Amino acid sequence: MRNINERYVTEAFDEEGQLTQFDIKTPADFNFAYDVVDDIAVADPDRRAMVWCNPEGEEHVFTFADMKRWSDKTANFLADCGIGRGDFVMVILRRHYQFWFVMLALQKLGAVAVPATFMLKEHDLTYRLQGADIKAIIATSAGDIADTVDAVVAECPSVEALILVNPAGAGLTPQAADGTWLLPEDEPAGPALSGPAGICAAPAVRAGWRDFNSEVRAASAAFARRETAAADPMLMYFSSGTSGNPKMVLHDSGYALAHLITAKHWHNVRPDGLHFTIADTGWGKAVWGKFFGQWLMEAAVLTYDFDRYNPADILDLIGRYGVTTLCCPPTMYRMMTEVNVDEFDLASLEYCTTAGEALNPDLFDFWREHTGLTIYEGFGQTETPLTVGNLTNSTPRPGSMGKPVPLYDMRILREDGTECDTGETGEICIGINPHPAGIMMEYYRNPEKTAEAMHDGWYHTGDTAWRDEEGNY
Template identity: 40%
Template sequence: MFTKEEYADYKDFCERYTPECPENFNFAFDVLDAKDPKAPALIHVDDDYNRRELDFGFFQESSSRLANALVSQGVKKGDRVMLILYRRLEYWVVMLALHRIGAVPIPSPSLLTKKDIRERVNYAGISTMICEDSIVERVDQARPDCPGLNLLIQVEGEAGNGWLDYGELLASGGPSFPRTPDSPGGGDPLVIFFSSGTTGLAKMVLHNHKYAASHYTTGALWHDLEEGDVHLTVSDTGWGKSVWGKFYGQWMAGAVIFVWDFRGKFHPGDLLQVMADNKITTFCAPPTIYRFLVREDLSQYDLSSLRFCTTAGELLNDSVFHAWQKGVGMPIYEGYGQTETTLQVATFKFMEPRPGSIGKPVPGWDIALMDEEGNKVPQGEEGEICINIESPVLGLFDNYMDEPEKTACVKCRGWYHTGDKAWADEDGYLWFMGRTDDLIKSSGYRIGPFEVESALVAHEAVIEAAVTGLPDEVRGQLVKATVVLAPGYVGDEKLTKQLQAFVRELTAPYKYPRVIDYVDELPKTISGKIKRKEIREADLARLAN
């Protein structure tokens, strides 16, 4: 179904490669079930370094059993199901089972608070929750305010209080779930990802079943995967990057997915040792991870099996690129996309990687850089990355679920507007500039300032707050808050720690402001809107001095 070819250069690639998707494509039926049941599929190493090797037969049978069991519990095509499963094997089984049924998974990060869970469950109309035991308490706290949540499934631990045991449920289902004429596929909903925005609650990004097929480009060509490769992408299963690097494209390319389900604080030396012990051949991680890795003595780890490395999620520092190349003897190939897309710009193995450039447009993505009036900008000038949607684009999201107005704001006049800015050099390489809005990228996470600001002003000491990104060598950006205090409060170190702890209680822990400045007033427009851009520019000027 998917055949990899070799390309001489970028021009040859564009002339001969066209992303394609079979009619009525469903990844579970068309890819998983077509695999040799005895062929290796996934290697899983848990937090205690216990290693399991799983073949495709395991996922074929387990996903069929679970699909049958879920149907018996009333789960049906179109139902929305939230998953919070870390990097557990059950994540892959659940996703595949839901693909068979046509229910729509909503993978979610483990750091969600009870407030996050309550808001997302109600906002998305989620009817089923599948999570591991460590998340159950937070869900139980949110349940009284989630009247539509009626099926609860717990992975591991002793299930009670209305929760069904995953293992018992799995065992109750039959081992075969055949395709039928009304099985999902093609343009039917496949998956929803929550995408952080700058204001209000995160948007629900809906992709259809063709989205999975579009990731063949990601796995086979950008990751350069070949039959038998052992591929590791560092990503939580609650984010879109997980299906970029730990799922569809890797199996379509014939690779074995490697998963390290580490918990707690990340230690770069542990990751390097895992890569060495398990003979990882291809590796993808956000620049933040590479920043930590190059600070280690790379010569102490046997990375001789490693042959290809990629990165995405934020800008890669030149110094990190060169340090990695010096330490392991190979460059890092960058790529760019969004939750709303698959890989749309990249540097491939047949191209010269230019540190700091995200590469060139991928075939199938007709990209232009445009100004605010919708005109294409000249070479060398900054413009918004826009995608021509006059014809269907394989891998582009359908819509923001249940929000046609928000969809219409970005899909208009024949173009999808990414909200990201870049400029092109004389050879057609794109150089990413940043968001046109105020989204913050820190350690691979995308953080909207509105939620953090809302948490801050909920504290009695804070009158107003503006949250921006502050450049940082390790995390890419730090979350910074500029705060106006209420009378009687002093902006000292004690208060800063109190505010940081307060925000951590109300939002996911990674969103708290690591830097807090205290000011008498915030810069605002005539209409009263906070001028975050002015704050960012002042910070950059101060850092330059």
């Protein structure tokens, strides 16, 4: 174990073991792919990075050495596609393991990853491609997103490369009435892909698109480190706004390091554990729980590449793979109450967290009654990592999302900028003088919206809360 996280953070704790200081140090040339993943790959190559499976029965265990090898091959392929430093690349890959290869490869190239959901409609996709001058699209062949791309790409002249990934499954393989998978004899899928020879084994043939799997398998695994800077744009998400077009939320490499607070002190991951966050990779929550912080802690993640959420399947996976820490939104926990939770082996589970919506106190109580575990709630946005949370060694108050994390100076402010009294509702604001790690760089190409959100020394989240006598939000 490398204790890599300790290179980038200064911490302090009180006598009860609660975190009181958490300061991020971001080296000028920090690059998550090189300085975290490749570092572990060289020094501790057999350390488990990801356990990946799908409903069809395919399963792979990737070490950090595997992640380095496949991301290096992917970087060489993407470079051959003309992708380099500063290019914006849309990534629509569900929960396929190729997502991780791509994200690491784009960081190695200094390109900007733009993850997106496979549920985009034509007008949604057109807005995104034109708004960010997307240079390449890497999309799944599962579902109909490739059809959507083909329908609009002629209107988006910035797009120079279309790259298709065949997942050979993703829970979309047809099933017979008895539940057996209907696998074509001439097409690898499901368990037929299991084993080292099966990585990226299924080709994708579509006019106008390059075949990711075949070309990555053929690419060289030798890739030399390229010059990148921590202050460069690294990742961009389209926020899910309540009105108008979504804003483009731009992050630099400090965002990756800031997720140490998410994984270490909220998810409570440990290097020999297995963390399971269920989010799809099209949403920011995926890198909260399936990527940055967990690998900074040298912990493995479980990824289940499914199509439709089934609570029984998720509960079964916990026991089958020995999941130690779990994070999913309250809605998913609530659906788990509709099956007999007591029938599943949850003995390995040590810690549970939730975010995305308010946690109902009844659900909080149900989970503790049936598993013996507390659900630790947290809060953050596409623009941030975890900013408020019930951290380790705290005692959650049902109905509260916790206290501000010590990485940020956070206040609840009135419209006139003065601080609210205890019990008074106001806007959650985060100090940005100096600009802390993890808070977005800007709303890309939207200086007016950026100025609305960032002014007078504060990032205005637009979300409201009130504070109780103990400091809980």
